[in-house]
Amino acid sequence: MNFHSKVKKVAKNPLATAILLLGFEKFKFIPDKKYISVMYKYYMGKKLNLDNPQTFNEKLQWLKIYNRKDEYTIMVDKYKVRDYVACKIGEEHLIPLLGVWDSAEEIDFDTLPNEFVLKCNHNSGTGMCICKNKTLLNIENVRKELKKGLKENYYYLGREWPYKNVQRKIIAEKFMVDESGCELKDYKVLCFNGEPKLIEFHQGRFTDHQSQDYYDINWNKTDISQGEVAGFGCSDKTVPIPVCFDKMMEFSRILAKGIPQVRIDWYAINEQLYFGEITFFDGCGFDKFDNPNDDAKLGAWIDLKSL
Incomplete structure (x- = not known):
């Protein structure tokens, strides 16, 4: 984004710019719905439609406001979730x-x-x-x-x-570390109404060579990308399917059961599957897709009518 584009963006979104400059906690007095709408417009460049959300990112914002269950607090707690996961799939993971x-x-x-x-x-x-x-x-x-x-x-x-x-x-x-002796590869399984649909695969995290690819549940590499906003793009290679992939899908279904949309993160180390974390709002619902049609495609997988 060039200088003039940045100035234009600031002029159109003075409140969002102030939040980013001064710190989000200074604006905690702003009601959730208002805050979310302001930040969505800043990041996505368009008005948020909460009355009839269609895209993936729009529906994540809707879920922030209208789908609140006490157990979600346990599931995002990196300490308490350990007991939850051990009960569901076993502490060896x-x-x-x-x-x-x-x-x-x-x-x-x-x-x-x-x-x-x-x-x-x-x-x-x-x-x-x-x-x-x-x-x-x-x-x-x-x-x-x-x-x-x-x-x-x-x-x-x-x-x-x-x-x-x-x-x-x-x-x-x-x-x-994985079998190569390098830092771990992340397998982030995006589940929709309890079913895995996509795997967001990260390599080289915390390095200058980070990449993010999307694979389908048959481990076919897709052309879905978010490189423009993430600051890093897709890799130029297709990696082999992890040995414990079937178990990853099975356990993701168990942990995602009854949830409209959730991301279950895993690490595959020496053929052993390890749980990473549970995330309800991938990219906070503010990450653009390089192709807007992908935002709509993923959005169609979230069924809000059952809530």
């Missing part, structure tokens, strides 16, 4: 937990192994620490970032209601 704390000061780094992952249980990214060598870790900075993460109420960012009342904690998990 959980990444080993190394510790849980209410504050950054409580963490005893001496008890942690040389490699580990620290993160807050209620947000996405803020405060996360991926440690590959504890001897090189700046513990003071890690505590500082975790404190920042604990203060964040992730709900106010995109008004994703399930995050609003998560009891905030810090968790440590085992650092995992």
